[in-house]
Amino acid sequence: MRSWIRVLACLAACAVAGMAPATRASAATAALTANWYESAPYYLTLDPGAPDLTQVMAATGQRAFELAFILAPNGGGCSPTWDGTDPVSSDTQVAAVIRAVRGAGGDVSISAGGFGGTKLGQTCSGAAATAAAYQQVIGAYGLHAIDFDLEEPEIENATAIANEVGAAQILQANNPGLLVTVTIPSTGTGANWFGQQLLNQAKSLGFVPADYSIMPFDGGFNGASSQIAALNGLHQQLVTTFGWSSAAAWQHEGVSSMNGRTDSAEIFTQSDFQSVLSFATSNGMSRYTYWSVNRDRQCPPPNNGGLSSECSSITQAAWDFTAFTVQFAKATPTTAPAPPPPINSGHCVAAWSSTAVYVGADMASFGGHNWTAKWWTQGDTPGGGAGVWTDDGPCSP
Secondary structure: HHHHHHHHHHHHHHHOOOOOOHHHHOOOOOOHHHHHOOOOOOOOOOOOOOOOOOHHHHHHHOEEEEEEEEEEOOOOOOOOOOOOOOHHHHOOOHHHHHHHHHHHHOOEEEEEEEOOOOOOOHHHOHHHHHHHHHHHHHHOOOOOOOEEEEEOOOOHHHHHHHHHHHHHHHHHHOOOOOEEEEEEEEOEEEEEEEEEHHHHHHHHHOOOOHHHEEEEOOOOHHHHHHHHHHHHHHHHHHHHHHHHHHHHHHHHEEEEEOEEEOOOOOEEEOOOOHHHHHHHHHHHOOOOEEEHHHHHHOOOOOOOOOOOOOOOOOOOOHHHHHHHHHHHHHHHHOOOOOOOOOOOOOOOOEOOOOEEEEEOOOEEEEOOOOEEEOOOOOOOOOOOOOOOOOEEEEEEE
């Protein structure tokens, strides 16, 4: 019954305004500079207790937020919905949030995926169909940025990940200026095994998003030092997988943390966020965000020993953690770095060494070609009879 009331109310309001809800939301604004989208904290939009983002903006100076999450319908299909329940095509809730943020001088990015629900990559027939579903969201809200938050169980499904990564590449090509970010799970040493497979998939497509972020929480982490170790691990994975320079890898790396008490009872305080922020800015990382603005408040009582979606379960002032994303936005370049040369650009990566150990996805140049190792190898010449190496084509210094 309430859904029909919502639809009827929407139809009446839109008739007065002379346009559909999606069109009203997309009466679009100019894009913000990249640093704001790259610092946008996550916001669970359909949470009944969600804070008013214009109040957060006024209190902190944050100008962008990552609205979560776009999913497939709970009943199946390849059309975009909010949290699996509210179709984007008939949205009457999120559009109002976006209008309010834009009216206050800000903007939003929209995040697809997350931990719960069914993802579009799992239900759509291929990358093109998945991209078409996301294109509806971009058009409905006049988006300048989109995040692909690729977690379990989707990330463990090779077909679903091929659909999502392929869709991200299509959207980036079809929407000039669209800032595309990819967020994946983390272990203590970087992206997990499935995350590495995702990087390999992107490599095979020649796809380079604005950045890859890991989520160093809910995996046995203990304070900022463990998160920094994971970020160093991701950095090496980016260098090794894509053959990027160290500087290029940092410029396309990000972190997405969780404030206060995490799902697995880890605790990340303001000092942890400050340490990771200092690491990110000193190395030239491009993204620094967290889950979530909804939780950036003190619980009653503060240190309640439990997990809440509405507060952090630690002692804090309101919006303490959002203040760190604002610091990051003000400390980083206002334009996204140019993408490094794609893997098939013809530039030679580091030369092969007969004494070095290579593992799957490691790259080396030899005989005027770039090569990628299929598995562990040492001393096997690229192009030799062992069949260890894939020929990526000719290259020049």
